[in-house]
Amino acid sequence: MSATVEAPVAFARGADAEKLIEVVGVSRRFAKRLDFAGKIAAKLGAPLRDEVVHAVDKVDLTIRRGEVVGLVGESGCGKSTLGRMVAGIMPPSDGAILWKGQDRTGLHGKEARAAMLQAQMIFQDPMSSLNPRLKVAEIIGEAPLFHGLTTRAGFSAYVDEQMRRAGLDPAFKARYPHQFSGGQRQRIGIARALAVQPEFLVCDESVAALDVSIQAQVLNLFMRLRQELNLTYLFISHDLGVVEHLSDRVVIMYLGRVVEEAPTETVFARANHPYTQSLLSAVPKIEARKKAFATVKGEIPSPLNPPAGCHFHPRCPHAFDRCRVEIPALQEVAPGHRSRCHLNDLPNHGGQPV
Amino acid sequence: MSATTAGDAPVAKAPRVETPFRRFVSEFFESKIATGALVVFSVIVLVAIFAPLISPQNPYDLAQLDIMDGRLEPGSRNGADTMTYWLGTDDQGRDMLSGIMYGLRISLIVGAGSAIAAALVGASLGMLAAYAGGRTDTVIMRLVDLQLSFPTILSALMILAFLGKGIMNVVLALIVVEWAYYARTVRGTALVERRREYIEAAQCLALPTRRIIFRHLLPNCMPPLIVVGTIQIARAIALEATLSFLGLGVPITEPSLGLLIANGYEYMLSGKYWISFYPGIALLVTIVSINLVGDHLRDVLNPRLKK
Ligand SMILES: Nc1ncnc2c1ncn2[C@@H]1O[C@H](COP(=O)(O)OP(=O)(O)OP(=O)(O)O)[C@@H](O)[C@H]1O
Ligand code: SF4
Ligand SMILES: [Mg+2]
Numbered sequence: 001m002s003a004t005v006e007a008p009v010a011f012a013r014g015a016d017a018e019k020l021i022e023v024v025g026v027s028r029r030f031a032k033r034l035d036f037a038g039k040i041a042a043k044l045g046a047p048l049r050d051e052v053v054h055a056v057d058k059v060d061l062t063i064r065r066g067e068v069v070g071l072v073g074e075s076g077c078g079k080s081t082l083g084r085m086v087a088g089i090m091p092p093s094d095g096a097i098l099w100k101g102q103d104r105t106g107l108h109g110k111e112a113r114a115a116m117l118q119a120q121m122i123f124q125d126p127m128s129s130l131n132p133r134l135k136v137a138e139i140i141g142e143a144p145l146f147h148g149l150t151t152r153a154g155f156s157a158y159v160d161e162q163m164r165r166a167g168l169d170p171a172f173k174a175r176y177p178h179q180f181s182g183g184q185r186q187r188i189g190i191a192r193a194l195a196v197q198p199e200f201l202v203c204d205e206s207v208a209a210l211d212v213s214i215q216a217q218v219l220n221l222f223m224r225l226r227q228e229l230n231l232t233y234l235f236i237s238h239d240l241g242v243v244e245h246l247s248d249r250v251v252i253m254y255l256g257r258v259v260e261e262a263p264t265e266t267v268f269a270r271a272n273h274p275y276t277q278s279l280l281s282a283v284p285k286i287e288a289r290k291k292a293f294a295t296v297k298g299e300i301p302s303p304l305n306p307p308a309g310c311h312f313h314p315r316c317p318h319a320f321d322r323c324r325v326e327i328p329a330l331q332e333v334a335p336g337h338r339s340r341c342h343l344n345d346l347p348n349h350g351g352q353p354v
Numbered sequence: 355m356s357a358t359t360a361g362d363a364p365v366a367k368a369p370r371v372e373t374p375f376r377r378f379v380s381e382f383f384e385s386k387i388a389t390g391a392l393v394v395f396s397v398i399v400l401v402a403i404f405a406p407l408i409s410p411q412n413p414y415d416l417a418q419l420d421i422m423d424g425r426l427e428p429g430s431r432n433g434a435d436t437m438t439y440w441l442g443t444d445d446q447g448r449d450m451l452s453g454i455m456y457g458l459r460i461s462l463i464v465g466a467g468s469a470i471a472a473a474l475v476g477a478s479l480g481m482l483a484a485y486a487g488g489r490t491d492t493v494i495m496r497l498v499d500l501q502l503s504f505p506t507i508l509s510a511l512m513i514l515a516f517l518g519k520g521i522m523n524v525v526l527a528l529i530v531v532e533w534a535y536y537a538r539t540v541r542g543t544a545l546v547e548r549r550r551e552y553i554e555a556a557q558c559l560a561l562p563t564r565r566i567i568f569r570h571l572l573p574n575c576m577p578p579l580i581v582v583g584t585i586q587i588a589r590a591i592a593l594e595a596t597l598s599f600l601g602l603g604v605p606i607t608e609p610s611l612g613l614l615i616a617n618g619y620e621y622m623l624s625g626k627y628w629i630s631f632y633p634g635i636a637l638l639v640t641i642v643s644i645n646l647v648g649d650h651l652r653d654v655l656n657p658r659l660k661k
Contacts, residue, residue: 089557116560129551133374133573143559176374189555196559 019101020200020232021086021119023061026095028081029054053303055081057256058095060330065199068226068233070243070264072279073253074300079236082253083202086234087121113147120193124205126185130177136163136188137173144195158195165228166191167221183214190221194229204236219246240279244268249336252276255303255311258330262337272339274316310342318343381654388650395643398636402458409452410437414608423447425621428628442628444617450628453614454636460610461640464521465591468528472590473583475529476536481575483537484544485567494537501534506589507596514602524603528590539582543575550574577655584648588641595637611637 032051042048055078063069071079084090085097088104096103104115123129130139141159144150150158160170166187177185186206193201203222207215223246225231237243243250243264250267252260252275260273271277278297298315301307310328313319322342330340383389401408411418423432428442428450441450483494501509513527547553548571556566595612597603599619604610609617611633618629 084554087558089554113560116558119558121555121558123551123555125551129555131552131556131570131574143556143561146561146565178374192555192559 017064017066019062020065020067020099021061021063021234022098022101023059023082023086024096024098026056026059026082026085026092026097027054028056028078028085028090029093051304054256054306055303056085056092059253059256059258061251061258061261063200063232063234065232066230067249068235068247070240070247070250071234071236071253072240072243072250073238075238076255076300076303077253078256078303079238079253080204083121083204083234083236087119087202088116089121117143117147117196118198119200119202120196120198122186122189122193122201122203122206124208126182126189126209127177129189130185130192132177135174135176136168136180139177139188140173140192140195143192147196149196162191162195165194165225167217181214182210183218186210186214186218187221190218190225194225198231200232200234202234202236205238206235207242208237208239215242222246240267252279255301255306257311257340258338259312259340260338261330262334262339266334266337270334270337272333272337272344273341274318274343275312278315278317310340378654382650385650385653388647391643391646391650394639395647398458398640398643399462401455402462405452405455405459409449409455411449411452413448413453413456416607420447425626425629427626441632442626444614444629445621448609450614450632453609454611454633457609457611457614457633458636458640460521460604460608461591461594461612461637464524464528464594464610465587468525468532468590469583469587471525472529472532472586473536473579476533476538477540477575477579479533480537480540480542481544481567481572484541484548485563485571491541495541498534498537501531502538504531506531506593510593510597511600511602514597519602519605521604521608524594524597527597528593531593532586532590535582535586536579539578540575543578544571547571547574581648581652581655584644584651588644588648591637591644592641 030053032053038048057078059082061069061082071082073079081090085092088097088099091105096105099115099118102115104112107115134142137156137159140162141150141155144158145152145155159173163170163173168184168187168191172180177188180188201222206222207218210218219242222233222235226233233246235243235246240250247264250260250262250264251258252267252273254275260267260271260276262272267276268280271280297317301311301314307314307324309325310316310319310323313323316323320342326342328340328342330338331344333339333344406412413419420433423430423439423443424445424447426432426439426443426447428440430439430442431437432439437449439449439451441454443449444453479494483491509531510527513530514523517523517526553566553570556570561570594603594610595615598610598612599616601616604613606613614633615630615637618626618631618633621627621629
């Protein structure tokens with residue numbers, strides 16, 4: 001697969017490009033409140049409390065125009081939650097998400113809708129992300145028609161254009177989602193997102209449900225569209241291998257926190273954080289991607305009850321006393337390379353764990 | 355790019371446009387039993403609709419009834435020798451065949467009317483509970499629990515004892531006792547459906563909540579609602595029959611199937627079986643055919659049960 005994925009083309013991006021999205025100290029908590037019986041039991045002394053999951057915990061992240069940022073982490077670490085907040089369909093519990101420097105939560109009516117449309121999501125499951133009761137033309141064309149991006153008269157031509165751009169034959173537009181293959185359905189989802197002319201796409205595990213051969217085609221489509229439409233991506237995956245070929249920058253999450261952030265080549269050449277290193281040692285080249293995480297030792301701790309200090313300490317081969325009590329800060333270890341590990345504070349460390 | 359353009363091209367697959375509805379229809383008629391049940395039920399509905407045109411007698415017009423013809427056996431001629439009572443007569447000289455045809459009318463109107471009204475009430479509340487969540491959800495679902503924890507017949511009897519007899523009151527009582535089934539079903543489905551990614555996609559596309567609920571969420575919650583609705587029509591018909599049998603339903607001058615059965619009940623042991631028997635058969639066939647259609651609908655509409 002990796003052989004056929006085209007390398008990203010160098011763009012005018014990086015430190016000088018406009019900041020498209022700024023995630024500032026964003027947290028998201030999910031509370032599972034006690035029901036009535038539980039409350040009574042708790043009053044009577046039962047060890048029950050409202051349970052809170054810190055799905056995303058004080059994340060800072062900046063995405064510049066034209067960038068492809070890969071977001072990687074194990075299942076349940078909060079990738080999708082962060083993606084939803086960035087796309088604007090879930091409000092953060094704390095912190096702010098700035099779109100071109102502006103907080104979208106203050107907007108109303110037409111402006112709010114226009115801002116929403118700028119960021120679109122491509123989902124993991126190509127079947128459940130399409131309404132099974134609508135024809136492809138309705139799926140793709142509903143929102144642009146509603147928002148006045150096309151007219152009733154121009155509807156058909158507009159939909160045709162979106163389908164062609166996503167590599168679909170417009171002749172199939174009167175069909176229903178169940179009549180397409182997985183890869184084609186994912187293209188329908190892409191056409192639907194692009195039909196509202198967004199600048200930014202959040203791809204949440206967008207190829208994970210597809211066959212490996214189809215994955216490469218869809219990834220290529222993403223890269224082609226990036227060039228044609230000057231798109232910016234947040235590309236979420238649990239698989240470092242998928243992200244390697246697409247991303248300019250990789251962000252690694254562990255139990256709600258960003259633990260490392262660096263340009264893609266740096267992550268693969270000089271990963272700083274022990275968690276990233278264990279992920280890397282688990283990435284097989286080309287084949288057997290499914291096993292990617294089986295080799296990171298130990299169980300993923302419950303997000304309901306994460307370990308104190310550095311969340312990674314129960315599984316970390318380098319853990320020492322400080323890790324169990326103090327949360328490490330996300331600090332710069334090289335220009336553009338940040339990591340959250342106490343080892344970086346040790347003298348004579350040189351950025352590599354001993 | 356050129357290396358992968360071939361792979362990018364869509365592959366022609368399905369031979370013709372297959373709408374979800376067409377697929378559903380062809381799957382439904384694969385079952386001979388369900389098809390048969392649907393035919394039987396359609397005949398029953400037609401008979402009920404056209405009862406005034408095809409019945410030998412208007413059983414609700416007391417002037418047409420002759421008390422002298424009371425409790426005649428099936429196949430007897432009437433006193434004036436102008437017609438044959440194919441299914442006999444009841445104690446008031448009412449032609450049973452006509453009585454059953456008109457009784458079906460009442461049963462179906464009460465059953466379908468209460469089921470549709472209960473579905474509207476229940477589905478709206480269920481959808482509201484699922485979408486609003488929180489306190490609204492809690493209040494609605496507690497009401498549902500309360501309603502479902504009472505024996506249906508008991509609640510219906512209490513309501514009718516309070517409201518008094520009459521077709522409208524029976525319909526009202528049935529709505530009150532049945533809405534909870536719809537609310538529970540719709541809430542359950544809507545909670546599952548609203549977590550699907552097409553709902554998130556619609557939110558991301560900045561479509562208004564109203565449109566998302568009615569155009570995306572509700573149509574996908576319809577299948578279980580239709581199944582429950584079908585079964586509940588049968589239940590409502592049976593319940594109406596029970597209430598009428600117990601003397602709390604429709605007025606005695608316009609007997610429904612349940613009341614016809616009740617009228618003949620005292621003559622069962624004296625050999626005059628037909629007064630209760632034929633209305634009973636009509637009730638049974640109606641309820642069984644609706645249930646067979648409903649069961650098969652559930653199989654066809656529930657993708658998880660498919661092989
Ligand atoms: N709507 C929600 N209500 C309650 N808890 C939630 C909700 N969404 C996510 N969570 C919890 O938040 C945590 C992070 O979930 P999230 O879906 O963001 O993880 P993820 O990294 O996308 O995982 P995966 O790779 O499995 O998709 C999980 O523990 C999950 O159970
Ligand atoms: S802070 Fe400690 S436990 Fe955490 S990754 Fe670094 S060495 Fe391991
Ligand atoms: Mg996810």
